[in-house]
Every structure is written in C-alpha cells, then in structure tokens.
Amino acid sequence: METLNHKEVINLLLQLAAMLILARVFAELARKFKLPAVVGEILAGIILGPTILGTLMPVAHEYLFSSHEMSNIALDGFVQISVVLLLFIAGLEVELQVVWNQGKNALKIAVASMVLPIIAGFVLAYAFPEFLGVNINDRIVASTFFGLAISITALAVVARILMDLGIFKTQTGLLIIAAAMIVDILGWIVFSVILSLSESGSDGLGVWPTIGLTLFFTFFMLTLGKGMINRVLPWINKNLAWPGGLLSLSLAICFIAASFTEFIGIHAIFGAFIIGVALGDSEYLTEKAKEILHQFINNIFAPIFFVSIGLKVNFVEAFDPGVTGVVVIVGLLAKYFGAYLGGRYAGINRKESIIVGFGLSTRGSMDIILGLIALETGLVSESLFIGLVILALISSIGSGPLINWAQKLKI
Numbered sequence: 279m280e281t282l283n284h285k286e287v288i289n290l291l292l293q294l295a296a297m298l299i300l301a302r303v304f305a306e307l308a309r310k311f312k313l314p315a316v317v318g319e320i321l322a323g324i325i326l327g328p329t330i331l332g333t334l335m336p337v338a339h340e341y342l343f344s345s346h347e348m349s350n351i352a353l354d355g356f357v358q359i360s361v362v363l364l365l366f367i368a369g370l371e372v373e374l375q376v377v378w379n380q381g382k383n384a385l386k387i388a389v390a391s392m393v394l395p396i397i398a399g400f401v402l403a404y405a406f407p408e409f410l411g412v413n414i415n416d417r418i419v420a421s422t423f424f425g426l427a428i429s430i431t432a433l434a435v436v437a438r439i440l441m442d443l444g445i446f447k448t449q450t451g452l453l454i455i456a457a458a459m460i461v462d463i464l465g466w467i468v469f470s471v472i473l474s475l476s477e478s479g480s481d482g483l484g485v486w487p488t489i490g491l492t493l494f495f496t497f498f499m500l501t502l503g504k505g506m507i508n509r510v511l512p513w514i515n516k517n518l519a520w521p522g523g524l525l526s527l528s529l530a531i532c533f534i535a536a537s538f539t540e541f542i543g544i545h546a547i548f549g550a551f552i553i554g555v556a557l558g559d560s561e562y563l564t565e566k567a568k569e570i571l572h573q574f575i576n577n578i579f580a581p582i583f584f585v586s587i588g589l590k591v592n593f594v595e596a597f598d599p600g601v602t603g604v605v606v607i608v609g610l611l612a613k614y615f616g617a618y619l620g621g622r623y624a625g626i627n628r629k630e631s632i633i634v635g636f637g638l639s640t641r642g643s644m645d646i647i648l649g650l651i652a653l654e655t656g657l658v659s660e661s662l663f664i665g666l667v668i669l670a671l672i673s674s675i676g677s678g679p680l681i682n683w684a685q686k687l688k689i
C-alpha cells in the first residue's frame with residue numbers, strides 16, 4: 279500500500295492546521311458581527327485559496343496546496359469525510375415528530391417553497407444554458423439541478439436564527455422548522471435522483487435500480503431501520519463506555535449507510551443524511567449525545583469542508599457579475615414568494631406568511647454542498663457555483679434582520 283512520505287505528511291498537517299486556524303479566526307469574527315460561522319469559514323477559504331493567497335503570495339500557496347499531489351489526495355479524503363459528517367448531523371436535526379405535528383400546513387408550505395424556485399430555475403437554465411453555465415450536454419438534468427439548488431433551505435442556519443430571535447418555539451417558528459425539514463428530505467431525495475440521471479455523476483447500477491433502491495433505502499431506514507436503532511441504542515448506552523461507544527458506533531453506521539448509497543449510484547451524503555434522521559429521531563439518543571456529536575463535527579470537520587470551497591475556485595477570475603446577479607435575484611425572489619404563497623394557501627395570515635417566506639429563504643451549508651457536488655460532477659460552471667455561494671451568504675446574513683423587521687409590521 280502506497281503511503282505518504284515524510285514531506286507529504288508535513289505538508290498535509292500544515293494544510294489542516296492552516297485551514298482550522300484561519301477558519302476559527304474568521305468564524306469568531308463572524309460571531310462578533312452576529313453572522314453564521316459558515317460565513318467566516320468560507321471567507322477563510324477564499325483567503326487561503328487562489329483568490330487571495332495565490333495572488334498575493336503565490337510561493338506560499340504553491341507550497342501549501344499544490345506542491346504535493348499525495349497530500350492533496352489525502353486532504354480530499356478529509357473533505358469527503360467532512361461533508362458526509364455534515365449531512366449526518368444535519369439529519370440529526372430533523373425531528374419527524376415536529377413535522378407530523380405541523381401536518382398539512384408545513385407540507386403545503388414546503389412544497390410551494392420548492393416548486394416555484396425549481397420551475398423558475400429550470401426555465402431560466404434551460405433557456406440560457408451557456409449564459410448561466412450549466413452543462414449543455416446534460417441540459418435537462420443540469421437545469422433541474424439549478425432549480426433545486428435555489429429551492430433548498432439551510433435547516434441548521436434557520437434554526438439558529440429563530441433561536442436568536444426568540445421565536446423558535448412559537449407556532450410560526452415550528453412551522454418554519456417543520457417545513458424546512460420537509461424541504462431537506464424532499465430536496466436530497468430529488469437531488470439524488472437527479473445525480474443518478476446525470477451522465478457525469480452516474481457510476482452505479484443504472485437509473486431505475488438506483489431510484490428504486492434510493493426510495494427503498496429511505497423508506498426502510500425511516501421505518502424498520504429506525505425501529506432497529508431504537509432496540510440497539512439502549513444496549514449500547516447500558517453496556518459500552520459512554521459517550522465513546524455511542525459516538526464510534528453512530529459514526530460507523532453513518533459510514534456504512536453512506537457507502538451503501540455511494541455504491542448504488544447516489545452520493546454518499548444522502549445515506550449519511552437519512553441515517554442521521556433515523557438516529558436523531560430516536561428517544562434513546564440523548565440531547566447531550568447529540569451535542570457532543572455537533573461540537574465534534576461542527577468545530578473540526580465543518581470548517582475543513584467550508585474552507586475547502588475557497589481552495590477549489592478563484593473567486594475573482596471566475597466571478598461573473600451577470601450570472602451572480604441573476605442567481606441571487608431569482609433565488610431570493612422565487613424562494614420567498616414560493617414560501618409566502620404556500621403560507622397563504624395553508625391559511626396563515628399575511629404577516630406570518632411574510633415571516634415564513636423570509637425564514638425559508640435562508641440558505642447556508644446545504645445548497646453550497648449541493649453546488650459543490652454539481653461542480654465536481656461537471657453539471658455547473660465555476661461562475662454559477664460562485665453565484666450559489668454568494669446567494670447562500672447573502673440569504674444567511676439577511677434572513678435574521680428581515681424576519682425581525684417582518685415581526686414589527688402592523689398588518
């Protein structure tokens with residue numbers, strides 16, 4: 279088995295150290311300005327990547343990220359594990375009981391908040407593929423992807439914003455959270471199917487077996503799989519060292535599920551997300567255990583992933599103001615009005631529908647992950663990916679103040 283040599287080990291360790299240190303510095307700065315940590319971590323990546331460091335200090339950038347191919351392959355392994363773990367803890371946040379309690383209203387809002395952006399995005403990308411930068415050889419799949427990318431809500435970010443505003447446990451707050459959870463589940467199922475239909479992204483068993491196995495896996499894990507987890511977790515809590523036994527086995531089943539979905543031709547992150555939902559919904563996974571998993575992944579692996587975004591693209595050279603402007607405007611308006619109209623259709627008053635619209639317009643980690651996979655599989659160009667990143671940053675920064683403003687409306 280080939281291994282890293284002495285210099286490559288040093289290079290890899292310096293890469294990880296630089297990424298974690300700069301991510302922490304900028305995450306803390308973001309926190310001081312009441313911004314999500316992901317904003318600071320992405321900025322850290324832009325500074326470390328070809329955009330800033332590669333331009334101002336090319337020798338240092340060359341040594342850190344381009345001088346040792348094997349180190350970069352190992353770093354890519356860290357990034358792959360990071361994104362799998364990020365989706366795993368995103369799944370942990372999904373509480374199916376909250377979804378059931380909000381019932382049809384949450385479903386109506388979630389579906390409306392997805393359908394309008396998907397249609398708007400699809401029509402735009404299909405009509406202007408070369409301008410927008412979607413893969414013209416995979417036009418239908420790439421256009422559908424773009425619509426889906428601007429329809430996603432960042433559950434973790436919106437939950438944090440609602441908690442900061444003190445409305446997380448209100449009827450409107452729970453409705454937003456339940457709708458965001460449904461958007462997450464539907465979004466990742468649809469994205470997995472889209473990816474399996476893509477010529478560049480399909481390495482699995484073929485389209486229909488992949489779709490069938492995806493639906494079977496989802497249904498199994500949220501029913502029988504969840505029941506099996508509920509039987510095994512009490513035994514683990516009672517007989518193994520806590521929290522070590524629980525953490526190691528939780529991550530083990532996460533990796534098994536991720537490898538299974540990767541095997542059947544959809545991305546590993548889908549398996550991680552669904553097993554996260556099944557595990558997080560168990561009454562035997564305590565809040566303390568969830569908190570340990572969150573702290574471990576959010577402070578070690580999440581920064582590595584978000585910093586890596588800035589390493590992949592030159593945000594100056596590949597920046598296209600026209601593409602970015604269209605992505606941001608269409609993304610914000612379609613998502614807001616989709617959620618707003620969904621709220622009105624569900625019978626919610628105008629003011630609450632406006633709050634729901636701004637709440638579900640929050641993007642962040644999920645659509646960036648989705649965009650990065652699409653970039654790596656050749657579905658979108660670098661300029662479109664940058665547009666999606668900027669859309670995520672603007673929406674995650676603006677949602678809190680807009681919800682706060684909407685709460686004060688006299689209507």
